[in-house]
Amino acid sequence: MRELIFYLLIIGAGTGGELCVSRAMKAVGEVKDFRPAALIRVAARALQVPWMWLGLTLMGTAFFALLAVLTMENVSLVVPVTALSYAAGALGGKFFLGEQVTRRRWAGVLLVCVGVALVIMGRR
Amino acid sequence: MKASASLHFKTYLLILLMVIFGPLGNVLLGKGMKRIGAASVGTPAQALDLLSRVLASGTIWLGIGSLITFFVAYMLVLSWADYSYVQPASSVAYAMVALLAHFMLREAVTPLRWMGVLVICLGVLVVGHTPPRTTEPT
Numbered sequence: 406m407r408e409l410i411f412y413l414l415i416i417g418a419g420t421g422g423e424l425c426v427s428r429a430m431k432a433v434g435e436v437k438d439f440r441p442a443a444l445i446r447v448a449a450r451a452l453q454v455p456w457m458w459l460g461l462t463l464m465g466t467a468f469f470a471l472l473a474v475l476t477m478e479n480v481s482l483v484v485p486v487t488a489l490s491y492a493a494g495a496l497g498g499k500f501f502l503g504e505q506v507t508r509r510r511w512a513g514v515l516l517v518c519v520g521v522a523l524v525i526m527g528r529r
Numbered sequence: 530m531k532a533s534a535s536l537h538f539k540t541y542l543l544i545l546l547m548v549i550f551g552p553l554g555n556v557l558l559g560k561g562m563k564r565i566g567a568a569s570v571g572t573p574a575q576a577l578d579l580l581s582r583v584l585a586s587g588t589i590w591l592g593i594g595s596l597i598t599f600f601v602a603y604m605l606v607l608s609w610a611d612y613s614y615v616q617p618a619s620s621v622a623y624a625m626v627a628l629l630a631h632f633m634l635r636e637a638v639t640p641l642r643w644m645g646v647l648v649i650c651l652g653v654l655v656v657g658h659t660p661p662r663t664t665e666p667t
Contacts, residue, residue: 484552517649520647521623524623527644
C-alpha cells in the first residue's frame with residue numbers, strides 16, 4: 406500500500422514535472438551553442454521561467470519517492486513500473502504542450518506499455 | 530535539409546547520453562538505497578535520519594551525478610525536440626536498466642521480464658521514426 410503511494414508519486418509528480426520543465430525549455434528556445442558559458446546562460450534563463458520551478462519541485466518529489474521505493478524493491482522492477490508514465494506523457498504532450506502525437510507514435514507508446522506490463526508480470 | 534540532418538544528429542547524441550547516464554544513475558541509487566535498508570519515514574526524526582544516511586553514501590552521490598548528467602542532456606534536447614518524441618525514444622533506458630541491474634547488482638531478471646524489455650525496445654523503434662518536432666519554433 407505504501408509502495409503504491411510512492412509509485413503514484415513517481416509517476417504523477419515525475420510526469421507532471423517533466424511536462425512543466427519541457428514547457429519551460431520551449432519558452433527558453435532551441436539551444437544552439439553548447440559552450441559552457443552559453444549553457445550557464447541557458448540555465449539562468451530557464452530558472453526565470455516559473456514553469457521550471459514548478460517542474461523542478463515536482464521532479465524532486467518524484468526523486469525522493471524513487472529513493473524510498475528503491476529501499477524495498479529491485480531496480481529491475483521499480484524502473485519499468487515507472488514507465489507507466491508513458492501514457493500520461495503522450496496525453497500530456499498532446500493536451501498540455503499542444504504537440505501532435507501521430508498514430509504511429511501512439512502505436513509505439515502502446516507497445517512500450519505492453520512491454521512494461523510483461524516486465525511487471527515477470528516478477529518472481 | 531542540412532539543418533534537419535544536424536537537428537537529428539544532436540538529438541540522437543543527447544538521447545545517447547540520456548540512455549547511458551539515466552539508467553546508470555538509477556542502478557547506483559538502487560544499490561545505495563538497498564544497502565541503507567527499508568525506509569521508515571513515519572516521524573520527522575526518522576526522515577532526517579534516513580536523509581543523513583542517504584547523503585553519507587558515496588554510491589548515491591555517484592548516482593546523483595549520473596542523473597544530473599542525464600538531466601542536463603534531457604533539458605538541452607527538450608529545448609528543440611517534442612516531449613512526446615524524447616520520452617519514448619529514451620525508453621531504450623529500460624533495457625539498459627535491466628542489463629545493468631542484472632550484471633552490476635546481480636538481480637534476478639526472469640525470461641518474461643526480458644521479453645517485456647524486448648517489446649519496449651520494439652516500441653522505441655516504432656517511435657524513433659517520427660519527426661523530432663511537430664510544433665513551430667517560437
